[in-house]
Amino acid sequence: MLTTEEVTYMAELARLKLSTRETETFREQLSAVLDYVDCISELDLSAVAPTRSVAPLRSALRADEVRESLPREELLRNAPETEAGCFRVPAILDEG
């Protein structure tokens, strides 16, 4: 059974904040799921290679040529905040 701290840690990793009630509900539900998926620990997988890709992996490069993309206004139209033709976002570096 997961602890409350483990659930809070998982939430933090995922950039989520849970209420006390959510934390408790998720604790029970996620514990049940983890118990269930644990059945793969009973298999002997020492000689098995992991699947890296279901499709044959191939290089899909193209020549580095400038091509038409979408106009800037289109790309900005769903932005929560814009300024001077850019996405306006909270500062990532603490200036204080």
Added chain:
Amino acid sequence: MELIEQSLRRAGDMLRTSEVSSVELTEACLRRIESAEPDLHAFLAVSGDLAMQQARRADRAWAAWRRGKVSQQPSPLNGIPLAIKDVLCVAELAATAGSRILENFVPAYDATASARLRAAGAVFLGKTNTDEFAMGSSTENSGFGPTRNPWDPQRVPGGSSGGSAAAVAARMAFGALGTDTGGSVRQPAALCGVVGLKPSYGRISRFGLIAFGSSFDQIGTLTRTAEDAALLLQTLAGPDARDATSVPTPPPDYLGALSQATDLAGLRIGVPEEYFDAGVQPEVETRVRAAIEVLAEFGAEIFPVRLPHTEHALPAYYLIANAEASANLARYDGMRYGQRHSDHNLWETYVNTRSAGFGPEVKRRIMLGTYALAAGYYDDYYLRAQKVRTLVKQDFDTAFEQVDVIAGPTTPTTAFKLGEKTDDPLQMYLSDAFTLSCNLAGLPGLSLPCGLDINGLPIGMQLLGPAFAEQRLLNVAHVFQQATDWQRHAPALEN
């Protein structure tokens, strides 16, 4: 027979001979949508004006060809009204992925799948409801309310492509696009009594599909018949430079080969014991075994096969798919699109935006996925799951050395009631037990209706094949549908 009861193929024939116009077909669909939608909620948005505009353009294109003004015959999809699951981008129409976090998102571009349909002249009726970010098996996880099953509105249509399946079953559209990551086209197809096709991974471009699990996601079709599925697949399939996982080989002539399929002599069908376990509803087993007998009557030989890692497939799927989802959904951070809940710093903005915008199932899956990839847990969870994935693929490779097609039930039960499984995520996941293995292996799967249970609820048979054997699955389904008429059963709807 009413216009909306025609198959997509037949509607196309009627357009070609001008027995009917696209405007008439589209108006008939829009009328049906208006009367059925208050009960069913299959659509998140109906694009009536766009649809009529496209219908008129399609009628002009047919007329120009009939008058000899153009030599190129329009596509069989020209003028056909279709519905599109709201995880696919259609330019200038909202794409919410069933999530409040993308409530007002309007893409400026078409997904490749949408663009190909648009270029063929198809008519877009609207965007259909889905579990949030395609995560679910009942469409109850939609941020905008569930869709109801047209066969019994107290029951779920399945998910995550529940809106698309319900729209086709209720004759609101001649076909619809869905997406399938662990069964999300085939399972709702089975629960709604329609044909659901998931092609091989890489067959249809994923460009413009809002991603859930990138190594599993595949666009699929919901239609009334296998023939209709072949028609849609022909236009959708093919290489795309904008999806590096799309295969370079062009598709074959699906419809041409289908018309040659009259019997199944020489076809070896494998029946896995693991897909007929104690959890399967008795009527589902009876009907599916009877359907397999019909295939035998057409010359197929039936063999038992083993898929020994079936029970480990579900845990492996949930670890890998959720790990991929945790990466794919990291982009919903309130910076460039979607909701933003600003707070005094970046971290708080991320956390508040995501916590307010995502529903509980999405949060659970992101958390599980992040955990499976976290330092200290990666080897035990994610890496082990990818090894199990190899074993699941090997099970199929071995089976397909002995047989050409695998047949079994699509789902363990018929449609369950709304609210029945929402408190128990694990119970919900088990409804995908027979569908998700083929997503792990990247193989094609098709569900077709093969009966009704004692409550009149549809039962689906699933056909699985080796990589790029879509043609074979369509042929088998087509032969079955020439001999039976389950696909002509429709739910009773007051009009």
